[in-house]
Amino acid sequence: MPKPMKVVVSSYIDGKKATVEQECEQGNAVVSTNMVIQNPRLWWPHGYGEAALYDLVVDAAVQTANPPQPHVIHKRIGFRSLQVISQEDSIGRSFKFLINGKEIFAKGANWIPADALPSRWTRARIEHLLNSAIDANMNCLRVWGGGRYESDDFYELCDQKGILIWQDCMFSCALYPSSREFLSNVEAEITAQVKRLSDHPCIALWCGNNEALGAITWYEDSKKNPARYIVDYDRLTEGVLGNVIRKLDPDRCFWPSSPSAGPDDFSDNWHSDERGDMHFWSVWHEGKPFSAYLDVQPRFCSEFGFQALPCMSTIASFAHREEWNIGAPALEAHQKNPQGNSIILESLLRYFRMPSGFHELLYLSQVQQAIAIRTAVEFWRSTMPRCMGTLYWQLNDVWPAISWSSLNYDGSWKLLHYEARRFYAPILLALFIKDGIIHVRLVSESPNNHKAKVYIKLIDFYGRPIDITSKEQGPIIEHVVSIEENQVYQVWEMPIDELPCKANEAFLEATLEVPEIGLFSTSILFLTEPKRCGLIDP
Structure with missing residues (x-):
């Protein structure tokens, strides 16, 4: 001995x-x-x-x-306090991060593995992608449950850069067994991962899975006998994952699934916007217009997205010039959503006129993607504090593809990522049309109080201002707003049918100035689908 x-x-x-x-x-x-x-x-x-x-x-x-x-x-x-506040309220059940006593609006995207080939998971590649997230004013990424537990490099870099991590456990979109052998294997895996990762200040919460609860409604066997599969789901999610995480990392939140209305709640969080976190896919998968994003006000939307073609350099990396066509075999092979290219085209014709060539089609697909996600994020941010987080699908790509990502496979930016830098800015002008009324709202997350000036103009497609003849006089409406942290201000609104011109004859331009911090930004809003407007060739 x-x-x-x-x-x-x-x-x-x-x-x-x-x-x-x-x-x-x-x-x-x-x-x-x-x-x-x-x-x-x-x-x-x-x-x-x-x-x-x-x-x-x-x-x-x-x-x-x-x-x-x-x-x-x-x-x-790192030293910090972090709570996930999920409480019953007059709407349903809240969901927000409270960090060092301050409510934080989570702004970000979903992270998938940095490459399809593990040999390319280098620290330099990961840091390049994370820097792009930071440059777009993001503060949160969701490590998706269909990917992998990331490398030490990833979490160390997120610690350094101040990126909150929503950490899914690696279960996704499937029905999992609850046999003793399987659950024992899961217990060993999650024990190792929690011990490895729990020291990182970037980890905001542990989530049991991605859409494994919803998967019970997808397959014939589980639809016939949902009670049996809910038992299997609960044995895995609460019986193993929840118990291990609460034991080894008791100060962090364990959230059962994404989406989820909360512990012991097995309701549909794809269409209900009142409780917990939501995945909203009605625009992409159900073919609804972008205005459908204005029909819901999630407490926290952890998945929503719209596809676009990648940049030409990415297309050229896998397709010869003769296949630069959205219906060509090479492009279809690099599109893994079965109806993806058809959805892009159908939606594009809803908003734009038919582009004249492939380069124009590619460009318009990225414009369309940026408009879609901007529509959602601007409106949802303007409903704060009801909504306290938006994580769009997705940040990056594992290979050169037509996908939902805002970064190309090589890490370069699509138009969406440039737009994300604007719609995730700490101070934002949100412009939208809802129920026939034009809204201009100012969203502030700035920690200091400021005086903001907002200038609103109606401009025709020849660049000439149009007088807005209601209560205000002249071509420019000016508002001065005293802004505070985590506040939303309704700056201006007007029924669209009270404008002095037709919706297809002009657009709205809103300029935001906060001189003391050197902020100057301009936003525009089409008043109808761009295809209906007489745009002038510049």
Whole structure:
């Protein structure tokens, strides 16, 4: 029987040291120590402050006459409080992040593996993609449950950059068994992952799966006997995943599924916008117009998307010039949604005239994608605090493809990503038409109070301003708004049928100025489908 060994464990952080000596039996042993950091610099998500990190070094050595080299672990950790507030309220059930006592609107996208080939999962590639998220004013990414638990590089970089991570467990869109052997395997996997990742301040919550609850309504066997499959689902989700995560990482939220109305609630969160997190796919999969985004007000929308063709350099990487056609075999092979190309074309003809060539088609598909996601995000942000998060599908691509991503496979930006940089800005003008009324709302997440000036103009397609002859006089309507953090202001509204021109004869231009922080931005709103307008060739 081996004798107990005396182990010396030393911990170092912020110029402090703590040492513990302990007799340890053979096998696993727990050695604990407490260290206090007075008034630590807090870790904040991007846009809210410094993502402050501290170097923690722990070494362990055996006290013997000829001790071996100590085993050393170095981690960078952050101090912050984080709660997922999901409470019953007058609407249904809220869903929002509270970080260091401050409500945070989650702005971001869904993350999928950085490449189809593992050899290309390099730190440099991951950092390039994450930098693009930061440059578009994102503060949150959802690691999708149909992908993988990401590398240490990914989480370390998110810690450094202040990117919150919604971490799905790796179960997605399927019916999973609840046999003892399978659940035992799951328990070992999730135990290893929670122990590996729980020290990262970027992890905002653990989620049991992606759409595994909804999958019960998709397959013939489960539709015939849903109760049986709900039992299997619950044994996996709550019986194993929830129990392990709550035991090993008790200070973090475990959310059962995405989408979900909340614990022990098995209702439809694809069409209900009152509870928990929502996946809204009625525009893409059901063919509804972009205005359908204005018919729902999610508490938190963790998936919604619209496809576009990638940039020409991406097309050229897999298709010869003679196949630069949306119906060509090469392009169909790089489209993995069965009706994807048809949906792009059908929707494009709803809003635009037929493009004259492939380059024009490609460009308009990206314009269309940007308009779709902008329509959703601007409106949902303008419903804050009812809605407190939008994560569109998806940020990146695993291969060169026609897809929902805002970044091309090589990491370059589609038009959507440029638009995301604008619609995720801390101070935003949201323009939309709902129930026949034009709305201009100002959304502010700025931590400081400011005076904002908003100028609204109606302009015809020759570039000439048109007088808006209601209560206001002259071609420019000016409003000065005192803005505060996490507030939405209704700046201006007007029924579209009270305009002094037809909807197809002009567009609305709104300019936002906040001089003290050097902010100047302009937004435009078409008053009808662009195809109905007499656009002038510049």
